[in-house]
Amino acid sequence: MATPKREKKGGGRDKKPDKVEVKECPECGSKCLVRDYDKAEIFCADCGLVIAENIVDMGPEWRAFDSEQMSRRARVGAPLTYRIHDKGLSTLTNWGSTAQGGGQYKLKKWQQRTHIANTSERSFIFALSEIDRMASALKLPVNIREAASMLYRKAMSKHLIRGRSIEGITSAILYITCRQYGVPRTLEEIREVSRVGQKEISRAYRFLLRELDIKISPASPIDFVPRFCSMLGLSGDIRAKAIEIIKKASEKELTNGRGPIGIAAAAIYIAAILNGEHRTQKDVSDVTGVTEVTIRNRYKELSEQLDIEVLL
Numbered sequence: 048m049a050t051p052k053r054e055k056k057g058g059g060r061d062k063k064p065d066k067v068e069v070k071e072c073p074e075c076g077s078k079c080l081v082r083d084y085d086k087a088e089i090f091c092a093d094c095g096l097v098i099a100e101n102i103v104d105m106g107p108e109w110r111a112f113d114s115e116q117m118s119r120r121a122r123v124g125a126p127l128t129y130r131i132h133d134k135g136l137s138t139l140t141n142w143g144s145t146a147q148g149g150g151q152y153k154l155k156k157w158q159q160r161t162h163i164a165n166t167s168e169r170s171f172i173f174a175l176s177e178i179d180r181m182a183s184a185l186k187l188p189v190n191i192r193e194a195a196s197m198l199y200r201k202a203m204s205k206h207l208i209r210g211r212s213i214e215g216i217t218s219a220i221l222y223i224t225c226r227q228y229g230v231p232r233t234l235e236e237i238r239e240v241s242r243v244g245q246k247e248i249s250r251a252y253r254f255l256l257r258e259l260d261i262k263i264s265p266a267s268p269i270d271f272v273p274r275f276c277s278m279l280g281l282s283g284d285i286r287a288k289a290i291e292i293i294k295k296a297s298e299k300e301l302t303n304g305r306g307p308i309g310i311a312a313a314a315i316y317i318a319a320i321l322n323g324e325h326r327t328q329k330d331v332s333d334v335t336g337v338t339e340v341t342i343r344n345r346y347k348e349l350s351e352q353l354d355i356e357v358l359l
């Protein structure tokens with residue numbers, strides 16, 4: 048049996064900018080993908096997942112990105128993971144310099160070993176505190192925090208953490224756990240409480256799904272409605288109306304190839320107007336993290352296809 052010839056990848060030079068063939072978001076099924084050649088990435092306009100990076104070339108961008116991240120974080124003044132590691136290191140170095148002669152090598156070895164143990168223990172403690180911090184900022188129940196901590200432990204036992212940013216991993220883990228427990232948070236919401244950006248969270252998310260073989264079914268737009276409505280200060284009537292719109296839309300298969308968050312945002316936008324409690328597209332965008340353009344497009348599609356007359 049002939050094996051299909053595979054094109055060898057890796058020779059960065061031969062890579063063409065458009066090599067990455069992504070048609071829809073693996074996360075939410077949206078077909079609204081944005082190719083940002085400046086940042087060399089493809090991201091989903093609906094859920095914000097960065098689907099592909101380095102679509103032009105691997106290499107310097109990584110470093111550029113990392114240093115940019117670092118300076119951004121430095122500006123914000125967020126605590127950095129390596130601060131903890133540094134602390135351990137410098138302590139050890141001081142010890143090393145006071146040790147004498149032949150004993151020094153042995154001592155150093157021992158210190159290195161202790162350092163490794165300390166580092167992973169400390170990073171674990173740091174990870175748990177990160178999960179806790181973000182979970183309480185997001186007002187997540189205790190069982191989700193526990194599940195997230197368990198998942199982190201699992202990732203750690205599979206050696207998936209080493210060399211990666213704990214902030215990115217913990218953010219992605221929280222995102223995954225919320226989905227698994229049916230209380231999805233948007234990537235944007237996670238990013239707001241995270242110390243890292245969307246790209247790094249997306250990267251950790253894709254990595255963890257792959258390495259831990261986690262399958263998550265796409266979130267339903269309905270899952271987002273109650274929270275978004277209460278964040279927008281909208282009544283229960285509007286919530287019910289929005290859910291009704293979503294159900295009709297999905298019966299007519301209008302939700303296919305559309306991200307659930309965008310659908311939820313548009314349905315809420317329409318429902319609010321119908322109930323005389325108008326919220327602007329910007330209001331809805333601020334809460335949902337969906338761009339105003341997407342809200343506008345979805346809202347037009349839904350109102351036209353469902354024959355809803357929206358009077359502004």
Ligand SMILES: [Zn+2]
Nearest residue numbers: 072075091094
């Ligand atoms: Zn998406």
